[in-house]
Amino acid sequence: MQISHIINFLETIAPPSLQESYDNAGLITGMPEWECTGAIISLDITEDVIEEAIQNNCNLLIAHHPIVFKGLKRINGKDYVSRNIIQAIKKDLAIYAIHTNLDNVIEGVNGKIAKMIGLSDCQVLMPQVGRLKKLICFVPEAQLSTVRESIFAAGAGQIGRYAGCSFSVSGTGSFTAGEGTNPYVGSIGQQHFEKEARLEVVFPAHIQGKVVSAMIKAHPYEDVAYDIYTMDNDHPEYGSGLTGLLAKPMEENAFLGLLKETFQIPVIRHSGLRDKPIQRVSLCGGAGSFLISNAIANKSDIFLTADLKYHDFFEADDRIVLADIGHFESEQFTTDLVYGLLKEKFPTFAVLKTGVNTNPINYFF
Numbered sequence: 001m002q003i004s005h006i007i008n009f010l011e012t013i014a015p016p017s018l019q020e021s022y023d024n025a026g027l028i029t030g031m032p033e034w035e036c037t038g039a040i041i042s043l044d045i046t047e048d049v050i051e052e053a054i055q056n057n058c059n060l061l062i063a064h065h066p067i068v069f070k071g072l073k074r075i076n077g078k079d080y081v082s083r084n085i086i087q088a089i090k091k092d093l094a095i096y097a098i099h100t101n102l103d104n105v106i107e108g109v110n111g112k113i114a115k116m117i118g119l120s121d122c123q124v125l126m127p128q129v130g131r132l133k134k135l136i137c138f139v140p141e142a143q144l145s146t147v148r149e150s151i152f153a154a155g156a157g158q159i160g161r162y163a164g165c166s167f168s169v170s171g172t173g174s175f176t177a178g179e180g181t182n183p184y185v186g187s188i189g190q191q192h193f194e195k196e197a198r199l200e201v202v203f204p205a206h207i208q209g210k211v212v213s214a215m216i217k218a219h220p221y222e223d224v225a226y227d228i229y230t231m232d233n234d235h236p237e238y239g240s241g242l243t244g245l246l247a248k249p250m251e252e253n254a255f256l257g258l259l260k261e262t263f264q265i266p267v268i269r270h271s272g273l274r275d276k277p278i279q280r281v282s283l284c285g286g287a288g289s290f291l292i293s294n295a296i297a298n299k300s301d302i303f304l305t306a307d308l309k310y311h312d313f314f315e316a317d318d319r320i321v322l323a324d325i326g327h328f329e330s331e332q333f334t335t336d337l338v339y340g341l342l343k344e345k346f347p348t349f350a351v352l353k354t355g356v357n358t359n360p361i362n363y364f365f
């Protein structure tokens, strides 16, 4: 199996177009057409992880954090990034990063954290806008169902947990076929009126090419009339952070204790407790201080994230409990998530999880 095959599968779950503008998710070293000897998954890339990949005969290393994050001007081994890159290239090791694109899907990094805590009714905390588009096309009524089914097969028509969503209404289309055309109905040079349906379907922006070509392929006309609109609706499954509910309200200290145990966190930094039970939980794996106001607006009892600064804690202002559960600790189960996805899709393929603890932060008690 080629490396591209694995990447293409992962990108159906976490489309690369969902990554943030500052990010560098994707194939960083290696070539997509290489035959994959095995894949190993890690949160970070360190020299130990690269060595582990080589020892286990894996030529694909899938990491959450991109080892190359900003422009590299020198690859001379004087810093850990360039040493890792030199080693990867020397050993024909492909490095693939699945980063903010996996943060920005509801079943991604945050969905995994929510599962570990046992949250239900999960929703994206700050949904993205402009990720949904609408296709409107005009189809002779006899071909309506064929065109509609082709568009659905290409991935359009999904609204929340409902598939096969569309709307159609009958009307009359008009056209005059020009010289050199081969009209499906009507004659060259004569105005023609045809009973047509106006068919409307929504789809995520990143599959536009697939949806439009499926529609054109199934449509009988040689030049198809269609419109694409960018919608301002929130995308229910794409965006930052997540919010959900605990099955039963929990006392604040008991909940912090649960987190400590589940994520093996040596110490949790948190804002003042409010002496109120915790039930609505918002969270964002890794650095999530940009979502504090969303978590407050959402009336969450607590917001779990990492990399909070001193002044961030003041923002709680007795409206919420802010808890910094550690960057590595919050995202550690991402490795299990990617492992589970690959094992399910490619059950007989060699997929490993790193045994290296890559957390660069140590705690002194």
Ligand SMILES: [Zn+2]
Binding pocket: 065, 285, 286, 287, 327, 331
């Ligand atoms: Zn992170």
